[in-house]
Amino acid sequence: MDIKPIRHARGEATRQAILEAAETVFADVGFTTARLEDVAAAVGIRRPSIVYYFSNKQELYDAVxxxxxxxxxxxALGGIAQHAKPIDRLLAxxxxxxxxxxxxxxAARIIQRLVADVTPRAGNPTQFSNVLLRDVETVVNEGIATGDFRPLPPMHVVNAVGSSSLFYVCNSKQLGSNRSYDAADxxxxxxxxxxxxxxxRAAVAPERPG
Structure with missing residues (x-):
């Protein structure tokens, strides 16, 4: 019996478990405070087992x-592909x-932490987020080119509208007990x-003649 596929499957399962545990740890305490020992404890393995898959904390964080x-x-691409009109593509x-x-x-908490503390990304803050920013640039620029959107920087749309989902999720329990809500309700x-x-719609609507 060839046990290589079994070992490979187990190895992939362990790697995925490490990534999931690391995401929670990084989200809870941030990159600087997080320790590989904390991740190992969450998975139920020892620290050397993590180093087998990820050589250091930076490499593990990057993977997350x-x-x-x-x-x-x-x-996002799946949602965009279902629509033809620029506004429907942006909404999707x-x-x-x-x-x-x-x-x-x-994931929302990690992104919000990244906005506040660029330490994990050093000199390249968009190393991994650039794919999302390009998605918005593509859709917004398409809408501008067809006249469906007003001329505006796509990153204004990200800052004014797209980022609101981060606050919706992250603030659900951070506004006081009398204002708490379940973001998934x-x-x-x-x-x-x-x-x-x-x-x-308001952000990208074409300006009406005076």
Whole structure:
């Protein structure tokens, strides 16, 4: 019996478990404070087992961040591909971002930490997030070219509208006990989505003649 496929499957399962545990640890305490020992304890393995897959904390963090942004990029492309009109493509992109972050709140917290502390990315803050920024640039520039959108920098759309999903997810328990909400609650989520759509449409709507 060839046990290589079994060993490979087990190895991949362990690597995935390490990535998932690391995402939670990095989200909870940040890159600087996080320790490989904390990740190992969360997985139920010893620190040397992590080093077998990831040689140091930076390499592990990079793998976590790369997976987050690559996954968001994939789901965004899937949403965009279902529509032809620029506004529908942009709404679908932001819908996919929102749904992804609601389902994976640890990813939202890591992205928010990255905005506040660029230490993990050193001199290249968009090393992994660039794929998402290009998605927005592509859709917004398409809308501008067809006259469906007003001329505006795509990054203004990211800052004014797209980033709101981060706050929606991360702030659910950070506004005081009397203002807490469940970001995944269907009614709460659809209420926020409706506002997100209104803001998106207002942000890119062509200017009306005086």
């Amino acid at each position: 961040e790369e997976d987050i942004f690559a996954s968001m990029h994939r789901v 992109l932001f819908d996919e971002w929102l749904d992804f972050l609601v389902a994976r709140p640890s 269907p009614a709460e989520l659809e209420s926020f989505r409706e506002l997100l759509h209104l803001l998106t």
